[in-house]
Amino acid sequence: MSVSSSAERPSKRPVTVLGAGAVGTALARRMAGAGITVAGVISRDVSAADRLAAAVDASVAASNEEALPASTRAVFLCVPDDVIGDVAYRLAQIDHPWHKTVVAHTSGAVPAAVLGVLSGEGAALLSLHPMQTFPGPDHPGAFDDIFVGLEGDPIAVEYGAALVRRLGARPLRLSANEKTRVHAAAALASNGLAALLAVVREVLGTAGIAPDDATAVVQPLIDRTWSNLSQESPESAMTGPVARGDSGTIRKHLDALQSAAPHLLPVYCALAKEQVRVARRADKLTHDQAGAILDLLRSSDPNI
Incomplete structure (x- = not known):
């Protein structure tokens, strides 16, 4: 054989x-x-x-x-x-x-x-x-x-x-080159998601919510978001203050994190920056709205 x-x-x-x-x-x-x-x-x-x-x-x-x-x-x-x-x-x-x-x-x-x-x-x-x-x-x-x-x-x-x-x-x-990029994407999808949930639990913890309760608090939101993502693109499914161009709410988020968990500001800012790119692709933000949000993020994290 x-x-x-x-x-x-x-x-x-x-x-x-x-x-x-x-x-x-x-x-x-x-x-x-x-x-x-x-x-x-x-x-x-x-x-x-x-x-x-x-x-x-x-x-x-x-x-x-x-x-x-x-x-x-x-x-x-x-x-x-x-x-x-x-x-x-x-x-x-x-x-x-x-x-x-x-x-x-x-x-x-x-x-x-x-x-x-x-x-x-x-x-x-x-x-x-x-x-x-x-x-x-x-x-x-x-x-x-x-x-x-x-x-x-x-x-x-x-x-x-x-x-x-x-x-x-x-x-x-x-191909050999493709597999490494696919593996990076897989690591983000799995391990990155786990890390993000850990960040979410930590932020909720600053509001006095115990870790186990924190997961229960966001579980319905996560489930609904995943249901939406399974039926439509991320561009279509995205909601929230970035997609609305709501700079005032984003400023409040940054101020709250600066007070309670400043070490998590870079995570919030990096993810918000990506939300801006996604929202722009979906024509949910104008050029000026996107610029205003990015300027706001840079005020908290100059690396954005």
């Missing part, structure tokens, strides 16, 4: 997962549930490898790459970005039919080429990045209808696309 002969038959490729953390666990469980044979689980934490291997009926659970099952025809490196190259180097030292094997990593920040040492052994390289957050391993629906970024050797990408569809997700083919 060559790499190309089974590129679009994921069920014919036994896989080994390296890394039994949140991503590795979620991926292995989903693959097993989709009828894909998980031949092995390898993790520095051997107890984690044992638990995941038992959950997916893998015959091998180990803490060393040398235990890679000979039947493996797809390897998934679900490990921290800064060790991917080292793991790939150790794998390349193993006597394995690499010319029949796809090797993938799940990082969104680095290209498939980081696995380059295995290309020299004949492996087809793939970057497979789920556009999803994995705060813990027990999320059976985490792959449902999500996009998964794919980049790498053409044969490996074809295999990845077939695998992603089998997992119930949607493939998104990217």
Whole structure:
């Protein structure tokens, strides 16, 4: 069996997962549930490898790459970005039919080429990045209808696309340059949103609202905003003082933050500046209104 002969038959490729953390666990469980044979689980934490291997009926659970099952025809490196190259180097030292094997990593920040040492052994390289957050391993629906970024050797990408569809997700083919930009966008959408909510809770805290209550206070607003955004563009969905050109209210916001949480002024100003750009694209603000708001923001943050 060559790499190309089974590129679009994921069920014919036994896989080994390296890394039994949140991503590795979620991926292995989903693959097993989709009828894909998980031949092995390898993790520095051997107890984690044992638990995941038992959950997916893998015959091998180990803490060393040398235990890679000979039947493996797809390897998934679900490990921290800064060790991917080292793991790939150790794998390349193993006597394995690499010319029949796809090797993938799940990082969104680095290209498939980081696995380059295995290309020299004949492996087809793939970057497979789920556009999803994995705060813990027990999320059976985490792959449902999500996009998964794919980049790498053409044969490996074809295999990845077939695998992603089998997992119930949607493939998104990217170049190496595109994938880094997409990952930046994904980080803003997920981690940036979490950071923004933390800022919101902190500001509400200055008004005496406890953190848990703060989330409840803004939850209906967030839900309605997301509902609007799911049906129309950000330009159309945007409301509020910036979109209305209400400089007086914005000044009050800046004064309140200066008094209660001055360290958050740069966050407010940066987001308000972006709201001005969005509102201008939607023709909700005149040139003069936009200029007045930007001048006001600069009075609180000269970097705007």
